[in-house]
Amino acid sequence: MIPVIPGPVPVPLPAPLWLLEFLLVFTFILHLLAMNFLLGGVIILSVSSYLGRRDPRHHELTRRVSRAMPSVTAFTITLGVAPLLFLQLVYGQLFYASSDLMAWYWLAVVFLVMLGYYGVYWYQMQHDELGPKAAWVILVTAILFIHVAFIFTQNMTAMLHPQDFYSLYLNGKVGTILAPVTLLNVTRLAHFVVAAVAVAGLGVALLSRRWQTDSPELADWGRRYGVTWFMAGTLVQFLVGLFFLFSLPVEIRQALIGEKLTAGILILGIMLALLALLSAPKSLAASSVAVLGTVSVMAVLRHFVRLAYLRPYFDPQLLPVRGQWVVFSIFVVLLLAGLAIVGWMLYVFYRPAATRRASP
Amino acid sequence: MNYPVWEPFMLGGGLVIGIIAILHVFVSHFAVGGGLFLPLTERKAYRENNPALLEYVKSHSKFFVLVVLVFGAVSGVGIWWSIGLVNPEATATLIHVFVWGWAIEWVFFIVEIAAAFIYYYGWDRLDPKTHLIVGWIYFGAAWASLLVINGILTFMLTPGRWIETQTFASAYFNPGMLPSLVVRTAVCIALAGVYALITSSAVGDVALRNEVVRYAAQWLLLGTLIIPFAGIWYISTLPGMAREISMGAAPAVTIFAGLSIFLSALVVAFTYFGPYQRPRHFNLVFAFLLAVLALSTTGVTEWVREAVRKPYIIYGYMYANSLRLADIERVREQGVLKSARWVRERDVDPNALERTGEEVFRVECASCHTVKGYNSIRFAVKGWSWMMIDYQLVHLNELKGFMPPFVGTEAERKALGAWLASLNPPPASVAIEPGPPAAKSQSTDATGEGASQQ
Secondary structure (H helix, E strand, C coil): CCCCCCCCCCCCECCCHHHHHHHHHHHHHHHHHHHHHHHHHHHHHHHHHHHCCCCHHHHHHHHHHHCCHHHHHHHHHHHHHHHHHHHHHHHHHHHHHHHHHCHHHHHHHHHHHHHHHHHHHHHHHCHHHHCCHHHHHHHHHHHHHHHHHHHHHHHHHHCCCHHHHHHHHHCCCCCCCCCCCCHHHHHHHHHHHHHHHHHHHHHHHHHHHHHCCCCHHHHHHHHHHHHHHHHHHHHHHHHHHHHHHHHCCHHHHHHHHHCHHHHHHHHHHHHHHHHHHHHCCCCHHHHHHHHHHHHHHHHHHHHHHHHHHHCCCCCHHHCCECCCHHHHHHHHHHHHHHHHHHHHHHHHHHCCHHHCCCCC | CCCCCCCCCCCCHHHHHHHHHHHHHHHHHHHHHHHHHHHHHHHHHHHCCCHHHHHHHHHHHHHHHHHHHHHHHHHHHHHHHHHHHHCHHHHHHHHHHHHHHHHHHHHHHHHHHHHHHHHHHCCCCCCHHHHHHHHHHHHHHHHHHHHHHHHHHHHHHCCCCHHHHCCHHHHHCCCCHHHHHHHHHHHHHHHHHHHHHHHHHCCCCHHHHHHHHHHHHHHHHHHHHHHHHHHHHHHHCCCHHHHHHHHHHCHHHHHHHHHHHHHHHHHHHHHHHHHHCCHHHCCHHHHHHHHHHHHHHHHHHHHHHHHCCCCEEECCCEECCCCEHHHHHHHHHHCHHHHCCCCCCCCCCHHHHHHHHHHHHHHHCCCCCECCCCCEHHHHCCCCCHHHHHHHHHCHHHHCCCCCCCCCCHHHHHHHHHHHHHCCCCCHHHHHCCCCHHHHCCCCCCCCHHHCCC
16 A cells, blocks of 8 residues: 655754654653653552552552652653654654544543543542552553553554555544554553563662661562562563564564664663663662663664664655754753752752751 | 544534633643742741641642642643644644744743642641742743743744744744733733632631632732733734634624623622622632633633634644645645545546545545534535535635635535535525536536536
């Protein structure tokens, strides 16, 4: 089938492609970190909430971890805005088309996220009042967010297949056309969800370190519990990742393994994941750094997979460029100032109690 | 033309955006105004040494976080989602022009969200001075995000010199930007009052409730006092046709514009004679009714602002159906079906004119019209003979100033006319007119020359 790729808008890109793609991947990594903690977090909380009906340690752990979830949700959403902005800028011709075909599903993301967000707040604010029902609240929240992940996976995969657009269009009504849910898509979704559970496990372990002062026993147990999730998740991820690699179309896999650069990135990612796995029981800090590396490297690899898919159909290098350097510089200055302000606020918030207010 | 057209059944794309956008506007302006209300009221409580008032501000901040951070933030994403689906071409254009503007707004969002959480969780952790500073940081970031998005919004109605220069500066500093910023800032102050009336009316302590209700009413009155002056300034920057549409040329828009003024006046009157003068008699039900009235005012005003932009989505640059003015000649020569990418047929089939006509409708009209639902085309052409329809299509932009011209070949126009005529039973007068081209002649060729009735 002939690929139907909408034409570009006759306004040049406001910066060179390399800069836009760097920002796309970099901000996507930031989004991934928060998203992993959110998605994996609500899954772990679902399990722990259920176990917490009988085990007070689980109950206390969910109470404490749930306090972090509203801000994690807020940052997952906000940090997701930037990569989607740059994606629309560079790959909009494919993205808008694939989104329109599945418009109702795509629009549903907004409502699912909103419901999930209120679910997170409900669970956190009414944690003890909800009693045994809390497990249901967070389970439903987790299901909502997994649906969001599913819709994203479908759209992000569909936009890589412009050769299928027209036949999909001919065989359905615009807005209701979900690309076939293939084994590849399911594996891709699993790859994300399992990564999220692993990273969130590490997050739980990191959070539990802060409980050392008021309940050292819970802190130790929480750390072991989080690390168990992390290690189990990472081990499963090796299998899922391998399966994902072999679910990719031959030419894409060839392009990945056959090229020195991408093969190197893949090997680096696997090595970092192994390092994270092995260091987790001994050093959370080392493991965290390795995880940060793994997530970053895999996000870069994902970008190369996108380029490999699109190579026959779409070349963003051909888009005209006219840099808007003044306003870009303002963005950079404001970003640095903004990060400094956030850093200062976090500092005054987390500095030891003795240096904070005496009384209101 | 460029993208598949999503037709959300009875609603139509415009209404999908409208519903999400109006709810978002109602909350996002509170996100800014409430951000001013919180530190100012907190400071007032410290200065007056009024712990009860401080307790109220604390409870208001919880309400604020739940409304603003969740609904406000996600519905904002919802607008972006919906415009990308309904009008991808215009969304892509805006993103190409303003990506760094949006990137800057994103920085403000990050600061805003971090500040909101630290303000909310920091009541018992931070000293009053630091807590207030965090409140001011929140407000600064929130207002700055309004500063950015406001310029992008007004660009669509008054793109100013951008059409010639194509630079970011001329796009952002467009004629409507400054007056609209003042209007929206005033709306933020007024809405801070509206929401504060809700939380203050639920305060248990009668003395405190009376004090805070009256105080909140002052915010609402102050905001609504500024709006008319800034509004007149804003209207003075509008293109001539936009002013005409709102002042008589299009009755529905004029009625809504009048309704906007009337509802605003009602809000002021109810606030003045209600919570401001008689805070003792004010309660939660009244507060909600006032909020519904304010939401209705927001709704009709935003609707008018969108409606006066017709027939454009980016004034003087792109029509509401995504057709760029620069592309008109090409599409006219080439035909709309050959220019569009997502069509089932590219030529006019003389044996199936109506089917082809529906395709033309989808590409050229469906971004504003549904067939049977909102802004229904079937209703719009009811009682029209096909000749009448054809005449209207030929002179579309002259007869209806708020519609783009029909762009396409004559054959496509005839096909569209045949389909439109088929939507309703033929009017009685049709007996004295010749039939539609398909019925009249089977020899109509693809260019429609044989079917010309003009």
